[in-house]
Amino acid sequence: MSFFFPVLIFIGVIVLISSFFVVKQQTAAIIERFGKFQSIRHSGLQLKIPVVDKVAGRLSLKIQQLDVLIETKTLDDVFVKLKVSVQYRVLSQKVYDAFYKLDYPHEQITSYVFDVVRAEVPKMKLDDVFVKKDDIALAVKSELNDAMLDYGFDIIKTLVTDIDPDPQVKAAMNRINASDREKTAAQYEGDAARILIVEKAKAEAESKRLQGQGIADQRREIARGLEESVLVLNKVGINSQEASALIVVTQHYDTLQSVGQSTNSNLILMPNSPQAGSNMLNEMLASFTASNQIGEAMKEAKAKKN
Template identity: 75%
Template sequence: MDNIPLYVILFFALFIFLSSFFTVKQQTSAIVERFGKFQSIRHSGLQLKIPIVDKIAGKINLKIQQLDVIIETKTKENVFVKMKVSVQFKVIQDKVYEAFYKLEYPHDQITSYVFDVVRAEVPKLKLDDVFERKDDIAIAVKRELNEAMTTYGYDIINTLITDIDPDIQVKNAMNRINAADREKSAAEYEAEAGRIRIVAKAKAEAESKRLQGQGIADQRREIARGLVESVDILNKVGINSQEASALIVVTQHYDTLQAIGADANSNLILLPNSPQAGSDMLNNMVASFTASNQVGESMKRYQKKKDSGQEVKRSMTDFNQSEESKSRDKENPENTDLV
């Protein structure tokens, strides 16, 4: 001992003293073994151990951890999909011993259970149902993991299905179906809009025609009323109805010519358009009115004669029937008595 320098002894003593203390971080547990045998579990803070005899076998993280598992499986209609299942878990603080000594690779264990549950549930569902019922699948995974991992000191906080990725050909087909449905809906809406436009246009045209017809009727009514008033005025000065009608027509003829001539850009031609057209029209109208009156008088006389002939014929028929009745009464006096 005398040959050992003092500073070596001091250094060795300091080393022994310092190795007796160790610290554990927050949300962490340390496993202390003595000669390879479990001794104790130390939590966060400054801890003491026997140097050389005790050693730290390992540390357990008590924080919530997440494990992402990618699974490829098929649906009921044999469509292969890739699913991403995110498992959130943590070590139970009271079961650090089980988590450290009973299970060496917890991630592998959790992955195996996730594969088992997902490949048991998804083949029962169609692809559309997989998307709609992904929460049910996640709940089934969580239930199965909790039953299995609690024994090993792990608590499953939550399981989430964060991605469902079908085969690329299936996705293209689904997109085409979706696009076709949207095009169908768009076509139906466009057809309905077209129908509404047609109906509205038809109603507007009908209303326009009705108003136009009403306007024309009102216009003709006013024209007729004006003509009647004009004829009455002309009759008061000694002009008869035929001459008055002819005069009005000729006046309208010249008014029309004046209106046509007032428009410099008009390409309308009125036929006939000779200087004597007005007088010819007047003579023709007077002649037609005279002929019309003659025809009307002839029709009246003919109708009177026809009515007179029918009366005579009816009287003769009644007389003949009366004479026949009298002759029958003379031949059969018994009928008369009976009567």
């Protein structure tokens, strides 16, 4: 008897210890009695009947994520791989359904995701797949919610996290984007060059206008100076013709002096005789007279026609 008493005490301690178990936070434990569902226990220290009751399983009530990789074809016959992330959780009031109605929830969710994506993406062109990825995610979520709610699973959110076309298609898309950017750059460069040409032309036109205005002002001042010179010479008894000859001769020699002082001037041959100024004046007067005669003749011919 002395031998069996310690053994009985030891077995009693083991049975007592096995009667208690701990359930972690955000976890549900399923208790079965002789293979039949007994109860659901939540977080904390729990008690069960040794040997009779057992913990059949535990389910996490946290939000979980399942990543599904699908390869499918678009409307324009481009093969593309999509990565769909499904965030889901077990409903605390439907732990029984989640544990007993579905053995492999991951496989079930994956099957529904494959079915929806391969039904939606072939209706879209490749560019539309990138633009409407949120629509694809919403379609997956709607289908999963309807299907998985009966099994005790709540679909929190679905996301299309990656769209990966065939490598050759990606290379072609990159070339297209590069060509578009080069075209845009060329257009901007052309616009900039055109603006520079227009602005340069405007600047040249303004320069010519100011230059012409300056020349006109210069000639106006020269004429005013000649007029004043003739008036001064008339006051000392020199008539207008003599005064004009004197002024022309004076300007002639001033020009020769200016050319002689310039070290960078090219070779210029000019008449240097005393009669040069007088001859130039006579030629100018003859030109003015001929011009006036031609003008008068044109006026008379026009008057006769009228």
